[in-house]
Amino acid sequence: MQMSGAQMVCEALIAEGVKTVFGYPGGAIMNVYDEIYKQDGFEHILNRHEQASVHAADGYARSTGEVGVAMVTSGPGFTNAVTGLATAYMDSIPMVVISGQVPLSLIGTDGFQEIDAVGISRPCTKHNYLVKSVKELPGILKEAFYIARSGRPGPVLVDIPKDITAEMGEFEYPKEISIPTYKPNYKGNERQIKKAADAIKKAKKPLLYIGGGAVLSDASELIRELAKKTEIPAVETLMARGVMGAKNPLLLGMLGMHGNYASNMAMSETDLVISLGARFDDRVTGKLSEFAKYADVIHVDIDPANIGKLVDVDYPIVGDISTVVQKLLLALEDVNTDNYRAWREILNRYDELHPQSYQDSDEVLKPQWVIERIGELLGEEAIITSDVGQHQMWAAQHYPFDRPRQWINSGGLGTMGFGLPAALGAKRGNPDKTVINITGDGSILMNVQELVTASEYRIPVINVILNNHFLGMVRQWQTFFYDKRYSETDLSYQPNFKALAEACGGIGFDVTTKAEFDAALKEAIEQEKVCFMNVAINRLENVLPMVPSGGALYNMLLEHKDQ
Amino acid sequence: MQKVRRVISVIVMNESSVLARVTSLFAGRGYNIDSLTVAPIPGSELSHITIVTKGSNKVIEQIIKQLHKLIPTLKVIEHEEMVEKEMVLIKFPIDENLSDIAALCSAYNGGIVNVGVDMVIAMASDEPVRIRHFIEAAQRYSPCEVVRGGVVAIER
Incomplete structure (x- = not known):
């Protein structure tokens, strides 16, 4: 069947069973967005930053096991997506990212919004393609999905010049695929x-x-x-x-x-x-x-x-x-x-x-208590995403995870700003589950614009901000190893998180006690709106035990006098 | 750890950016490239890349596995028993002793391949170690330019 390259992209996504695409349009990818407008085979979620689109596709993939799909334009659209690709690459997450590129005739001329996407993404993708003719497009899309999900999974980038999405060609989507140079071994000797x-x-x-x-x-x-x-x-x-x-x-x-x-x-x-x-x-x-x-x-x-x-x-x-x-x-x-x-x-x-434990307090909320409490109330039902830092480690230590794909975090790359967009993707892929993003007052600001996306599409993810007014994990290292010189880690100056959530169409709670926490979580779940729970926790709480970097595993710090 | 020299042959699909995939793998993971040659394999859609590298046995093992992991890689051949050859072109001033130069080249499977107004160009092709000797020996004839071709190798 004759169709444009842009139509081929949509048809291929539908043939692959893609239900949700996360993305952000721009000049070089407009032909594809024009076709997205005309089709109803999949939904498109407009994030407010390309990095968030890729993390959302990633959270979707991690929580469902399906291939996540994101779409971005050339140049800055693509470079914004790089952190998302690297995050998925380090954790072997199956994903296909489609990027626009300047027309073939402009490649290499430093054209407007031109950047060497395959060059930049080579070390942070499992494989990537620059499409050179509309004839090869269906085969490349098929290969991209196959490579992303087979063997050790990983993200695959397909970079498509604008003239190719406009050009007409014969579309026949391959049913089977065999790449002679790529044969993952599943069997085991x-x-x-x-x-x-x-x-x-x-x-x-x-x-x-x-x-x-x-x-x-x-x-x-x-x-x-x-x-x-x-x-x-x-x-x-x-x-x-x-x-x-x-x-x-x-x-x-x-x-x-x-x-x-x-x-x-x-x-x-x-x-x-x-x-x-x-x-x-x-x-x-x-x-x-x-x-x-x-x-x-x-x-x-x-x-x-x-x-x-x-x-x-x-x-x-x-x-x-x-x-x-x-x-x-x-x-x-x-x-x-x-x-x-x-x-x-x-x-x-x-x-x-030495059980995994912590000293609870009546004066101040302890982050470990907050996490255990979420676990008591929601247990296996919730999907927990996180950002990167102390809150991530506390969540990993204290949440009673009962099934795989329940815990979604950036382990290999350690990407702050991953949690909220990943939660959006996870919720979209699992609408019946409660999705909680356990985050910190540092990380949450790194993709905070996604509050707007969550409100627009009514994706009610609950962000529990464990707020210690510090870049906590770096602060902890400064306490232990840098004589308490708190270089650039004091986050005392911060937004009104409750008002910020409300300004973006969500709801917010300031929480300082256990009773307030229980009440806020209950209301957050009932209201079905994106939510910020700004939880004031003990400022100087440390993540313990800790093996100092480069030390032997059996030499753990089990307690610290500043605790 | 003891560093060893290894010649690795990589058979890849002859497609765009495949060489960049190979070289950026070496750059990104901090491996050495002593020499690298690449050319299409006649009558196929494949190319043959020959890489000479140095590293500990652990590093060499990783290099081979990482090369194999690249999607367009069909085969990675690493063998102690390789026949290795390299070619070199050297430009000499025409007023040097040309018969001595010609004799030297013929000892290394070469000869004078071009004669210009001011310069002659000599060629030799031999095992990489011998090519190094040839270049040393050529120093006494005031070479103006030396271009080595890089190692090509084939399994014995």
Whole structure:
């Protein structure tokens, strides 16, 4: 069928089952927006900044498992989107971003709103395309979706010059696709899996180390089954919260820089690490030479480049987590769970010795209380997004995450300003769920314009601003490591958050007590409007435990005198 | 950690920006490129890139895996047993001893390939180590310009 390049874009999105596109128009992408106006196959959400469009598509993808789609114009539209691409890239989120480009004849002339989008995005996309002819457009769009969602997922950019969206061509959307140079391996080597299973049977102190790949692979049920059958204790990374379920007796907690005592000690003393979709990030390992130093390592990952990158691996298994865990379960039919009993008892004692805890107060609200309270009231029902900083770590430590895709945060890149737009995307993808963005007084201002988007489209996300009038995490480091020289971290000067939310069509609450918090949350849920809950918390509260940067995982600061 | 020299052949789709993908991977991850050559493989849609690099065994392993991860990469070949060749062009003043230069070149599979009014151009092609020797030996004839071609390699 003959149609314009712009129509092809819309038809391809519809063929891919896309329901929501987040974007922002501009000169070079106008032909596509003209077609969006005429079609009714998908909805378009107009964010108020391109970065927010990409984060919203990202939050949509993380919460639903579908490919997120964002659309931006050339030049500044694209450069604004780069942080969103990098955020998704670092956390392996499936996404397709379509950008306009100046016409082919102007490329290379420093034309108005021209920038080398494929050049800039090369290191922060899984793959990218500059479309050079309308003939190749349908194939490229098909490839983009396929690459984004297959193998180790990631964002793909399709940069389309304006003349190509105007040009007519033959549209036939490919049904099947095969890229001879790209063949992800899902299966996992049978012999390696067998050897890994034998190692598990021989181990005395094995430990499941679960990463974000377990979420991406939808492997939660299988991993819970593996833990139950073997009774091997588990630790989760920041990206894996929810995989085991908060109530699971085998879950020790989160490990790493702000992991709990039992998790970090378990990793320090284990004799067999069973890594499922984790990548040994520096925030997890601490000092590498001390990390799991008594252990052999089984590493299951769909990306061969992750295996052996930081830690020497004894049992490398390249494959999809679900597929491999399924095979491991079969190979562990005769596992003797008594072998690990002594180990479980040691770890239980560690947890009793230093449980994840905090000192509550009657005078001032504690951020940990706020998070636990949200957990008590909403539990598994809510989707929790976050920005980056202390509030993110408190949320990861204290919220009772019960299922995967319930916890949405920028782990790898650590992008402040991610939370609110990601919450919009998550709510759009899960209209029946309550979506709470746990944020800070620093982060929330980095995409605060999205209040307007939320109001316009009636996307009632609740932003719980844990307000300590500080750039809290940097302040904490300054307290611990910079002799309390609070260089540029005092955020005492701030907007009236309640009025700000109201000015943008939402509702606001100032909260200073537990009773006020409960009342505000109840009303926020009832009102179904975008909401700011400005929660005044203890100014100098620290995130603990903490492994100082570059230190060994077992050397945790468990308390601090300024607490 | 001990750095080793490695010759890596990368077979890629011959499409636009594929070379940029390869080189920006090296730049972005802090890997070295000692030399790089690229040309299409006749009768196919593929190109052959030959990269000479240095790094610890761990780094070399990462380079190979990261190269493999690029979508347009079909194959990454890294082998201890490669036949390596390199070519070099050198410009000499015409008043140097041309018969000595010609004799030197022929010892390195080359010869004088162009004679101009003021200059002669000599060529040699040999193993990379020998090319280095050839360039050293050529110094006594006051070379004005030396252009090395970079290593090409093929599995034995």
